[in-house]
Amino acid sequence: MPRINVPQAVIEAMRKVQAPMTVQEIYEKIIELDLFIFDTPNPLQIVRKAIRRHCEGIEFNDAAKDKYFVYLENGRYWLRNEGVKGAAGEKKLHPKAHESKELDEVAIELNNLHARYISILRYSLLEKIRALDFREFEIFSKKLLEAYGFIDMKVTSTGKDGGIDGHGRIKVGMTYLRVAFQSKRWRKTSVGRKEISQFRGDIQGKFEQGYFFTTSTFTRGGEDVSFQPGAVPIIMFDGNAIVDIMINKEIGIEAKSKNLLVYEDAFDLLISGDSQIDLFEA
Structure with missing residues (x-):
């Protein structure tokens, strides 16, 4: 042929x-x-x-x-x-209806592509975090807290202050709370009850809040002991939560996006001739 x-x-x-x-x-x-x-x-x-x-x-x-x-x-x-x-x-x-259908199909395709892009981006960000050495991850954790308004943040010297990798302050109402954080750059091992309890013991009586960062995950036991009556609360961030902070605060990333424009329901009325809408009304 x-x-x-x-x-x-x-x-x-x-x-x-x-x-x-x-x-x-x-x-x-x-x-x-x-x-x-x-x-x-x-x-x-x-x-x-x-x-x-x-x-x-x-x-x-x-x-x-x-x-x-x-x-x-x-x-x-x-x-x-x-x-x-x-x-x-x-x-x-009708051509107009066809174009509308095409726009809907393209919008769905764009949304699917965006979801896939975000999924790949999240995975890439987490891998980059896991590639940091332990000291770099401590400094990175400090910057995450500073992005949320924590002040006077310092990373402790290696080997000092037990399990405390850094500390600073956060304003709550009319006062400041003393806070400390610990960072575990782990890939496969999950942070459990033992690590959370030990960190709490290191900061009890010295700080009012604790923050625990890990590039892996937390066990159920670790989550269960994060808040206990009469004890310093431990706020925990696993790898996915850290990526959320990076995206929300644009830490290490730059937003480059185009808005997806869609018709409003009132568009046809606007151009029908029966509309009382003033196109140039402020």
């Missing part, structure tokens, strides 16, 4: 099936009939773009002048100038 391009392959697939199809079905039929060899990691997107470029009612910068396809209200495509029993009773989707 002579080599054909993607739009021609789509046309051949539709004529072979003699029924409207989704983009996925069209792609699968092209592969089944060996109509085109795709040299790309995302062939489905190539098929979708080819159909949209040549689809009636869809206009964008890269749209083609020649229109071969129409978009039906059930989400399938068909040949623009050919009737078929399989398409009986199906209506062409």
Whole structure:
């Protein structure tokens, strides 16, 4: 068979099936009939773009002048100038409605991509934290507390003050509380009851609050003893909680994002001519 391009392959697939199809079905039929060899990691997107470029009612910068396809209200495509029993009773989707559907689909895709990006970012941030040496992680913990308004924060000298890696103050109401923190740069071992109790013993009577940072996780036993009546409370941050702080306070990261704009419900009313809304009203 002579080599054909993607739009021609789509046309051949539709004529072979003699029924409207989704983009996925069209792609699968092209592969089944060996109509085109795709040299790309995302062939489905190539098929979708080819159909949209040549689809009636869809206009964008890269749209083609020649229109071969129409978009039906059930989400399938068909040949623009050919009737078929399989398409009986199906209506062409109005271009405006089609564009709205396309916007919804793209918005969903963008949200999914964003969720995947954040997941990868979180994993990468945690790995970078785990790559710090123990002293760097102590300094990093100090900076996390400073980002939340803690003052006079100091990292203790190695080997001094027992399990206290740093200390400072935080203002609560009209007074200041003395606080201390400990940092455990662990990967596999979880922080448990023993470590939390030992840290509390080191700060009891000297500080009013304790903060425990770890790049791993806390055991259930460790969580159970973090708050006890009459004892210094220990606020705990595992690897995921530390990443949350970094993202919320933009510590070690820089926000570079584009806003996703959507239509408001009142948009159609705004331009209908019946609206009493003043477009230039302050």
